[in-house]
Amino acid sequence: METASSGVVTFPDQTPYGNYTITTYSNTVSVNSTSNTTAAADGGSGCPDSNSQIRDSGIVNFSCPSAESSTNKNASSMRTGDCPEPTGGVALSGYEKPVQKLFYFLNESLSWEEINFLADNHGTAQLMVQFFIDNGLSDDTKNFINETIDVFVDGGGGIVNFDDRVIITVTPPCPAEVIESANNSDNLIGQKIKDAFGDDDAPTLFYSNEDIFQDNPNGMVLARTIPTVDNEGNITNIKIELDNDFLMEATDLSIFATVIHENIHALMFYQLSNAGINIDNPNIDYSDLANEWTKFVAHVQAGVPQEEVLSDLAIIQHQIMGDIVLESAQIIQNYGNSKGYGVSENTAEALAWAGLQSSVAWTLLDETVKENYTYLIDYESTGFEILAIGSPCN
Numbered sequence: 001m002e003t004a005s006s007g008v009v010t011f012p013d014q015t016p017y018g019n020y021t022i023t024t025y026s027n028t029v030s031v032n033s034t035s036n037t038t039a040a041a042d043g044g045s046g047c048p049d050s051n052s053q054i055r056d057s058g059i060v061n062f063s064c065p066s067a068e069s070s071t072n073k074n075a076s077s078m079r080t081g082d083c084p085e086p087t088g089g090v091a092l093s094g095y096e097k098p099v100q101k102l103f104y105f106l107n108e109s110l111s112w113e114e115i116n117f118l119a120d121n122h123g124t125a126q127l128m129v130q131f132f133i134d135n136g137l138s139d140d141t142k143n144f145i146n147e148t149i150d151v152f153v154d155g156g157g158g159i160v161n162f163d164d165r166v167i168i169t170v171t172p173p174c175p176a177e178v179i180e181s182a183n184n185s186d187n188l189i190g191q192k193i194k195d196a197f198g199d200d201d202a203p204t205l206f207y208s209n210e211d212i213f214q215d216n217p218n219g220m221v222l223a224r225t226i227p228t229v230d231n232e233g234n235i236t237n238i239k240i241e242l243d244n245d246f247l248m249e250a251t252d253l254s255i256f257a258t259v260i261h262e263n264i265h266a267l268m269f270y271q272l273s274n275a276g277i278n279i280d281n282p283n284i285d286y287s288d289l290a291n292e293w294t295k296f297v298a299h300v301q302a303g304v305p306q307e308e309v310l311s312d313l314a315i316i317q318h319q320i321m322g323d324i325v326l327e328s329a330q331i332i333q334n335y336g337n338s339k340g341y342g343v344s345e346n347t348a349e350a351l352a353w354a355g356l357q358s359s360v361a362w363t364l365l366d367e368t369v370k371e372n373y374t375y376l377i378d379y380e381s382t383g384f385e386i387l388a389i390g391s392p393c394n
Contacts, residue, residue: 098118098122098125098126098128098129099115099118099119099125101129101132102118102125102128102129102132102145103115105129105132105137105142105145106142106145106146107142109146110149113153114149114153117149117152117153118149121152124152127162128145128148128149128162130162131144131145131162132145135200136200138200140200140201140202141200143204143236144165144204147167147204147206147237148160148167151167151169157169158170158176159176159180161183163194163198164183164193164194164197164198164205165197165198165202165204165205166183166193166197166204166205166206166207167204167205167206167207168180168206168207169206169207169208169209170207170208170209170242170247171209172209172247172393172394174252174393174394175209175242175247175255175393176207178252178255178256178259178393179207179255179259181256181335182256182259182260182263182335183263186334187260187331187334187335188327188331189260189263189264189267189328189331190263192263192267193205193263193266193267196266196267196270196274197270199274201274202270202274203227203228203235203236203237203238203270203273204236204237204238205237205238205240205266206237206238206239206240207239207240207241207242207259208239208240208241208242209241209242209243209244209247210241210242210243210244211243211244211245212224212241212243212244219357220243220245220246220381221243222242222243222246222250222254222258222354222355222381223240223241223242223243223246223258223259223261223262223355224240224241224262224314225238225239225240225241225262225265225266225269226238226239226240226241226306226307226310227239227269227273227306228306229273229296229297229300229306231300231301233273233297233300233301234273235269235270235273235274238266238269238270240259240262240263240265240266242255242258242259242262246258246381247393247394248394249381249382249383249394250380250381250382250383250393251380251381251383251388251389251390251391251392251393252339252390252391252392252393253332253335253336253339253341253343253351253380253388253389253390253391254351254354254377254380254381254383254390255393256332256335256336257328257332257351257352257354257380258354258355260328260331260332260352261321261328261352261354261355264317264321264324264328265314265317268289268317268320272289272290272293288316288319289313289316289317289320292312292313292316293313295309295312296309296310296312296313315358318355318356318358318359319359319360319361321356321359322356322359322360322361322362323361325349325352325353325356325361326349326352328352329345329348329349329351329352330348332348332351332352333345333347333348336348336389336390339390339391341389341390342389343389346372346376347376347389349373350372350373350374350376350377351376351377351380353373353377354377354381
């Protein structure tokens with residue numbers, strides 16, 4: 001593609017009407033279609049230039065009643081204002097505008113649908129351009145923006161934190177707000193998430209709601225954390241999935257505790273891949289986890305599906321997390337108290353143990369304590385009306 005402030009830009013095979021050449025002169029545009037050979041040979045256009053309009057985002061929209069139409073054989077130029085709604089084809093103008101910049105930054109890979117979306121969401125496009133200005137053009141930054149565009153265009157929308165490179169596509173608004181609260185810098189784990197995933201070379205962190213297959217003999221699987229690893233053993237993204245049934249029933253307090261749990265998994269995966277961020281606890285020994293990670297990467301490189309070898313990593317991570325229950329409990333208690341729930345240390349510790357029932361540390365607890373903790377976990381995860389402390393979040 002060639003472009004200039006006054007020149008020609010070709011945008012091939014992206015519209016349903018064929019290939020178009022857009023010639024721009026200052027604020028003037030002329031559209032020439034090569035989808036109609038007769039019209040093109042006469043120097044004209046298959047689309048009426050009178051319907052062409054330049055939009056603020058750097059997009060030219062024009063209607064074309066028929067690809068075979070030979071109307072308006074004499075190409076003309078026109079000066080026009082903003083066009084709020086596209087009526088037909090779409091092509092890039094020669095302006096230095098947000099959507100055009102993104103098109104260049106992303107190696108001309110945007111689809112016609114994606115360009116139309118960005119043209120209709122000028123502010124979002126500008127945020128993406130600013131992200132590139134702040135963080136540079138690298139494979140990591142391009143991947144993040146492509147993932148962001150996919151979320152909005154294909155996934156129906158979500159919350160994107162450009163500073164921390166976190167994408168939340170959880171559809172109920174209440175759980176999405178709880179996730180944002182868990183990622184605040186007012187707690188240790190939230191700050192670590194910002195430190196880790198806000199880094200230039202960090203993978204993207206996703207949160208989504210899914211129907212999780214329930215295969216855990218120790219109870220319901222509330223959520224799971226899944227890293228995607230490339231052939232070189234590098235994590236390209238980390239996905240935290242929360243179960244749909246859990247989100248429909250659980251209190252905000254239970255969802256918060258679960259997100260903290262999964263965030264710790266994500267931080268451990270980040271540390272294994274980047275050797276940068278860990279939990280500030282001198283009692284944690286990462287040697288077993290590092291050894292298991294080496295085996296995990298070797299299996300992935302050998303073509304073994306990741307889900308078949310991920311469970312061993314999760315088991316060792318749970319052993320480590322059993323040693324930092326008190327730290328997690330303090331974060332959970334602070335969140336609950338900020339909501340006015342008056343969460344006791346006992347309840348907070350119970351919720352911090354959720355998901356760790358297979359750990360050695362759990363087995364060493366007194367049986368009466370384990371029974372009490374199990375009840376408290378169930379009250380919040382099922383939103384038990386009388387005994388749950390938190391509020392419904394469905």
